[in-house]
Amino acid sequence: MAIRNIVKNGDGLLRKKSRVVEQFDQRLWTLLDDMTDTMRKADGAGLAAVQVGVLKRAVVVEVDDQLIELINPVIIEAKGKQRGAEGCLSFPGEWGTVTRPMHVTVKAQDRYGKEFTVSGSELMARAFCHELDHLDGKLYVDIAEEMIKE
Numbered sequence: 001m002a003i004r005n006i007v008k009n010g011d012g013l014l015r016k017k018s019r020v021v022e023q024f025d026q027r028l029w030t031l032l033d034d035m036t037d038t039m040r041k042a043d044g045a046g047l048a049a050v051q052v053g054v055l056k057r058a059v060v061v062e063v064d065d066q067l068i069e070l071i072n073p074v075i076i077e078a079k080g081k082q083r084g085a086e087g088c089l090s091f092p093g094e095w096g097t098v099t100r101p102m103h104v105t106v107k108a109q110d111r112y113g114k115e116f117t118v119s120g121s122e123l124m125a126r127a128f129c130h131e132l133d134h135l136d137g138k139l140y141v142d143i144a145e146e147m148i149k150e
């Protein structure tokens with residue numbers, strides 16, 4: 001496991017669409033392990049592969065000590081609304097007010113390619129939406145009502 005560099009605001013890579021993962025191999029597992037290490041070191045609640053420079057549809061989310069790896073994730077249900085502060089490890093020292101669904105269900109594959117669904121509310125739902133947006137080159141600053149800088 002290793003800490004990787006986080007791609008920062010202004011790097012065009014963050015605007016690219018990530019590719020579907022087809023190989024569930026050691027290379028993917030190393031990437032996921034490194035993403036978790038990198039997210040934890042940076043004290044984040046989620047990280048997308050593009051944020052460590054890899055255009056693969058892979059995400060890690062960790063909320064309330066629950067670590068979830070999502071490969072090729074898709075939101076299949078979203079309910080309710082929450083409005084609150086959101087940040088991104090690619091935008092250090094910045095936060096914005098973003099409205100997201102309160103409950104989100106995601107269908108994804110695990111690191112071995114097995115399909116599963118997972119539901120989350122509040123911060124978990126926010127993290128799912130934020131990280132999945134990264135896979136399509138979307139950034140929270142595009143939809144933030146106002147930005148707060150440190």
Ligand code: NI
Pocket residue numbers: 087088089090130131134
């Ligand atoms: Ni982010």
